[in-house]
Amino acid sequence: MADPLPPARRRALITGASGGLGAALARRAPPSFDLVLSGRDAGALTVLRVAAEAEGRQVETVAADLDSPEGRRALIAATEGRIDVLVNNAGLGAYGAFLSREPTEHRAAVVVNALAPVELARALLPGMIERARALGGRAGLINVASSAAFAPAPSMAVYAATKAFLLSFTEALAAELSGDPVDVLALCPGATESNFGVRSGFGRSFPGAMSPDYVARQAWEALGKRRTLVLGALDAPALAPVALARSAAAQAIWRGSRLAGALFRR
Numbered sequence: 001m002a003d004p005l006p007p008a009r010r011r012a013l014i015t016g017a018s019g020g021l022g023a024a025l026a027r028r029a030p031p032s033f034d035l036v037l038s039g040r041d042a043g044a045l046t047v048l049r050v051a052a053e054a055e056g057r058q059v060e061t062v063a064a065d066l067d068s069p070e071g072r073r074a075l076i077a078a079t080e081g082r083i084d085v086l087v088n089n090a091g092l093g094a095y096g097a098f099l100s101r102e103p104t105e106h107r108a109a110v111v112v113n114a115l116a117p118v119e120l121a122r123a124l125l126p127g128m129i130e131r132a133r134a135l136g137g138r139a140g141l142i143n144v145a146s147s148a149a150f151a152p153a154p155s156m157a158v159y160a161a162t163k164a165f166l167l168s169f170t171e172a173l174a175a176e177l178s179g180d181p182v183d184v185l186a187l188c189p190g191a192t193e194s195n196f197g198v199r200s201g202f203g204r205s206f207p208g209a210m211s212p213d214y215v216a217r218q219a220w221e222a223l224g225k226r227r228t229l230v231l232g233a234l235d236a237p238a239l240a241p242v243a244l245a246r247s248a249a250a251q252a253i254w255r256g257s258r259l260a261g262a263l264f265r266r
């Protein structure tokens, strides 16, 4: 990767680090990064911490349930002003017909996939940008969305909607912060091997799943290159035109609303 930051050691917070893609993001972090690993499974975080410490990193673990306000507050309190890169990776989804799944399951997907990244970004970005300015480097925000962010997904309706939210939020934030020393990325992988498929109720990894280490490498390599979107390798040819169309639509809406304000004032 083109390390966006000076050679001094930096600290990345990775949520959902206890398994799947989050654990791969921890394993594949550039050697100059120390880590704060978060998830609910304290045992899994400890195993990962020991392995990462053996590589010479300093590692902290913070067990926190992002579905609860207390969990989100605890994670923010433990990291505010101390990190350079935030990876909002924790996520879940309930597979099956919308009406066949419990309201609490839908609520958890909205809170963990959408609300928690917003709260963490709002709380941590000011300190991240301040540290980057003070050290003359660039901070980073990686929001783990999905290829599902680009289209409605029957049988995973709420999940896909939360990822569409996260993608829209990330792209808007990238534009807002383009003058600040921070790279804002939406990582949009296709199916990836992890516990997600089993936990969702699908029963196994989704067909054609990529290795989480491959996806994690893609994410770290993109950081510092001032890109906003990281698409899955096989999805990119289909989704890149959609991404361009979204960007053109955003500009058209912005220009149109200014014109409408001038033309239709009563």
Ligand SMILES: NC(=O)c1ccc[n+]([C@@H]2O[C@H](COP(=O)([O-])OP(=O)(O)OC[C@H]3O[C@@H](n4cnc5c(N)ncnc54)[C@H](OP(=O)(O)O)[C@@H]3O)[C@@H](O)[C@H]2O)c1
Binding pocket: 015, 016, 017, 018, 019, 020, 021, 022, 038, 039, 040, 041, 042, 064, 065, 066, 067, 089, 090, 091, 092, 112, 144, 145, 146, 147, 188, 189, 190, 191, 192, 193, 194, 195, 196, 197, 199, 206, 209
């Ligand atoms: N797998 C795919 O096909 C795929 C494709 C595109 C995008 N993604 C995205 O990739 C990200 C990682 O998912 P994965 O595939 O690695 O699935 P995973 O193996 O199920 O891992 C999900 C991670 O999220 C954490 N998490 C879930 N609920 C949480 C909560 N309430 N509080 C705190 N942490 C919580 C889990 O931690 P604990 O187990 O410790 O609770 C776990 O570390 C998600 O955002 C997912 O939407 C996955």
